[in-house]
Amino acid sequence: MTAMSKAAALPVEFKLNGKSVVGRPDETILQTAKHHGIEIPHLCYKEGMRPDGNCRACVVEVKGERALSPACWRRPQQGMEVTTDSPRAVGSQKMVLELLLADMPQAPHALNSELDQWAHKLNIGLPRFEARKQPAPDVSHPAIAVNLDACIQCTRCVRACREEQVNDVIGYAFRGGESKIVFDFDDDMGASSCVACGECVQACPTGALSHKVPAQIGARAGAPAEIAGQLTADRTVDSVCPYCGVGCQLTYHIKKERIIFVQGRDGPANHGRLCVKGRYGFDYVNHRQRLTKPLIRKAGVPKHKDFSVDPDNWRDAFREASWEEALDFAAKGLRDIRDRHGNKALAGFGSAKGTNEEAYLFQKLVRTGFGSNNVDHCTRLCHASSVAALMEGVNSGAVSNQVGDVVNAEVVFMIGANPTVNHPVAATWIKNAVKKGTKLIVADPRRTELARYATHVLQFNADTDVALLNALMFTIVEEGLVNEAFIADRTSGYEALRENVKKFSPEVMAPICGIPAATIREVARLYATSKGSMILWGMGISQHVHGTDNARCLIALALMTGQIGRPGCGLHPLRGQNNVQGASDSGLVPMFYPDYQRVNNPEAKLRFEKLWGRELDPHPGLTVVEIMHAAQKREIRGMYIMGENPAMSDPDLEHAREAIAALDHLVVQDIFLTETAYLADVVLPATAWPEKVGTVTNTDRMVQLGRKALDAPGEAREDFWLIQDIARRLGLDWNYSHPRDVFNEMRLCMDSIAGITWERLERESSVTYPCEKEGDPGEPVVFKTHFPTATGRGKFVPADLISADERPDDEYPMVLITGRQLEHWHTGAITRRASVLDDLEPEPVASLHPLELARLRVRPGEVLTVQSRRGAISLYARADEGTPAGAIFVPFCFYEAAANKLTNPKLDPVGKIPEFKYCAVRVTRGGEVPRQTSFGGGQASRAAAQA
């Protein structure tokens, strides 16, 4: 093998159209020809895709061979004589193009398609053959138009769907002239299992698959949706996706100052791939409910926890104001509380959806303007416990290895994560790795989509993570599979851990976690003995009262086996928001300054006091849920909330809303009138992601540049300016003229990004940290030689079994698991106003196992009611075999059936994260049909059509 690959690495000399050329044996004739300025027509081949050699437009003559050979697929060999332009080769190339052209529709679906371009270059005239009988169009899907009359059966869409995204929806069925591209069982695309990643559209060379353009951009309302291929963009802007932590780079295509479609860009995290949200979830920026003027609460309109927001009826509670008035009012309210009730009576929630620069400014504002560390954001609700355990164990809150590294792993252990839904493009890398031989272990109480690709599926009982993980460690210890050298050289505290896990044999734990002991042992061996085992986890791990313990166990697993510090292993908590990593890095948390420098560390405090020129509070501030409690107790009286929606995202909404309503003064800065904004005293209209410049940091520690594509609507203003406007009114002398200035200040106090320059970001769009000195390449894999702890060692922290705070009982016999849906982001404020996403998942649904539904005598699609000790919601039932018996899964994005009315606010004692993944509920048949106001339920596309 080695000999072979060495031989294969030697350059190859061969003749190309009579001239001697040197090519690489790992590239094709087509690629070599391209390097030498020779164009060969091709359609089924697309750069970056596996060549398939089926269209035959690229056939060339190879001397001594009877038939022609496809250049896209054939590799050159030493001494080969290849002719691309002989009459024979060109004859076939032209005939192929003519045959395909003969079957094209009269009216093209794409301007200047690849087929047209080649036909033009090769001077193909009117085809001399009769056209085929054309298939009917399929416009059943909200985002994608299928016009197979333009299909040339090149199977690029099949490869995109099956081999790249591995969504496995598209097939090439039947045979001969009947052959056709199909979705599932030749179903309408809209009725198929399509997840609308749009990769097939991006792959299609003829417009047979095309993006539908959101209706408001089309000229005629009510007319069939226009398709993107028929429009020419005025300009394009390279940016990064605003949704999840994967950090896909993309290009906005803009016409008449509206985004008409989005293309995946070759970024390091996505290599051109996108998911449905990144691809189709962009027209929220044009939604009629965008806030375009500052609003001030009308005098005499009380705030109350019981409300239903209809953003169309904002006048019920607010009046418009000028910027001067609104900003003065906002700042004065905060100032008055600070002056009257002290620094600690104020708090701020920043946003993981904003930029690093905004996060930095916001925490700086709270720390220097409010004068306390009462600043937090939604990281508290997602990975706070993971970060707590990581800081404790390895003193670093970020991932050790990037997602793409799964391809180098022999084993991937994925627990409490559902990346096909929450990190779809990351999931594609995992699926690609599995196809190349990586073994996948999926551990989750729900059987999720990735289970199909797994060698082991551990559908363990909810809440028994520690039992399962300790049993794995027991096996590793007992069977002598620990990495003694790694433990001795690089860790501390192993003895205590070893003693602790002695209580947790797989045989004893099996009945608790519901996984057979033999399976636990097998998985333990697999993990411990592979050349590289990588752990990925999500909120199934973190959102428990024992979330920190769960994460501690994962860290211990990696440490005891030495599965960290190399490519293809390590620890990767999949970060949720596009900038939750960056917001935390930038200090948007109550216990750390930027770069995880502890606020109660005098050295760190001094460093920031010097930089910021203000005295700082030495005490950690309150966390998200603590702030809510404090507000309820009126210890916190004023808040500044930027881009967060705690009135939907916090647990036990009844109390959270009560707390928010109890504030004397609330400033909310957002793009829509969210549930939280509805309780504000002043609402500042801000910018959506494509309307501003700034950096975000993805789950892989890549700092990436988002670029401005559109102007903000109306009087809406960039968050970067708004924070400064408030800051100045609180007496801070701030004068940043561009986010670049903020970033440069951040480099002064954040060693991890000190080497990243704004210019480099503009040039490269993405730089991985740690990057301490200018010019450093950035480190995709960390902890190679030591951990960034004081001793350089990683620390074992044992964990015992702790039960969920609220176990099912006779009164509330089922378990509620909350989470997300592929199409909807977080509290739905954005995605339920994106027409495609709203069309795809318009209604609130709860997933239950079909047998559970049968037991409850609820038919799929019917309304059911879920009640906990804290509240009740009614929504539609969905039959899902993946949901375990005795459990119900509800996404928290639906305001008309807000799952967080039910959830338990009990916190993990270390990470302070609420137990979103477990509480006791009662489910009953029937209930009131969920009522929507002016968004959701498919109204976005209708609204767009009317606009």
Added chain:
Amino acid sequence: MKQSGSSAGTERRKAKVRSSPKGRITEPRALEEIRALLGNSPRRRDLLIEFLHLIQDKFGHLAARHLVALAAELRLSTAEIYEVATFYHHFDVVKENDAAPPALTVRVCESLSCELAGAHALIERLRATLGDQVRVIPAPCVGRCETAPVAVVGRNPVCGASTEAVAAAVHAASTECPEAKYIDFAAYRRKGGYQLIADCLAGRRTREELTKIMEDSALRGLGGAGFPVGRKWRSVAAEAEPRVMAVNIDEGEPGTFKDRWYLERDPHRFLEGMLVAAWASGVGEIYIYLRDEYAGCRALLARELARLQRAKPCALPPIHLRRGAGAYICGEESAMIESIEGKRGMPRLRPPFVAQRGLFGYPTLEQNMESVYWVREIVEKGAAWFTSHGRHGRRGLRSFSVSGRVRKPGVHLAPAGITVRELIDEYCGGMLPGHVFYAYLPGGASGGILPASMGDLPLDFDTLNAHGCFIGSAAVIVLSDRDKASTAARSMVKFFSEESCGQCTPCRVGTIKALGLMGAVKWNQPLLRELSQAMADASICGLGQAAPNPLLSVIKFFPQEIG
């Protein structure tokens, strides 16, 4: 609240609630049925076609619910299952709202020999006679051209089929292939069977010696391509282990029925030859791919394989009998490999050749059934015996499948190099009464068409190349003055267009456009020639490359027929 919005919302909501995750869900009952059907079989992808047969045989069709359950059981995507199931003629996929086909299907062969014998009229009559309870459909060559026309009732081939005979079979529910008389295991053993392979395994013969004999005999692959057998053994043996063997009995070339002919008579001669070939090439595992049309052979082969494995006259490698599902293209070696792997029969691009990387990625000895059938006799009688036969300068024996307008159609073992006139006169008892020899197809559908005036050319590998023809699997179809070469060519090109796998443009689109052009009274010859050239040059496999042969022959030799 806006009142109008709310009421519209209620209406819309009812329509838009998705009561299950995207796509189809697995019905628990369908899953149970599939699990019961699959029993203890390993849930391997390569067994997909076998599993589809199980379902089709049991339920008469492939219901969507069963395919979804099968996908879940095999952990495959539904699209993959669907594309495989719809690729093969013998599977009937029935979606939720579609009607299932009738329980009984009669397939009437419409390939050239049967067409000459009135297949199309028979189809019309059968449809009128049998009514809605029986599905009558045309089928590509069923490999019984010597008894044309043929109608297969279920799995029962009615030879020399008349409306009455078919109706009788339908009414008597005789839907299984009757058993033929053949040399069974015991009889084969009595006459020294399996001694050769025992000698090989015991070290009494060497691989080199046997390979040399095959090389000296100059026996060439009898599936059509004619690759020298001995050389193939040697090249596969030179590849790294593990090596596998794939035996091609997907005899689908219209007019060809020799493999069936020998299989029905002396199956163990084939099996022993196969074992010797495997041994000589260092093969550890054997896959036999048998076309689904040969249901009788399948039963016979399964039985005799079981007897062989029970008696175990020598050490045996694992032998798997795999069932095709109605696809001519699977006779193409790499398409067959894809099919054995449980996929659509789409030929692979070469290089690498299957001898280097074939079935499951392993070096593969792929042999036509008849090629190994001759091994024992050649080894026993010597290479010289085989080469002592031959005419007109050619050496060896050929099994000609002769059909069409001759008195005695059938498989005729004749010297290589014999001319078609000699074949008709000496072996076939001359032309049918009242028929005058007009033209002939020397090699099934792909070998081109020659006029009677060229009936004195020696028939063998390579001898017809100059005329744009070849003998391939030696399927000779004889046409008379009552027939037209252009009609035959259209029949062949139609066959190719229906049997094209659909992968490459020149073949998928080219065959259809060619057929369109051939419908004209006056053919557009320059365009057809241009198209043919591209098809021959640029198609992936032999199907597309040879598909224009019949039409080119007509342009060349029968210009009077096409204006």
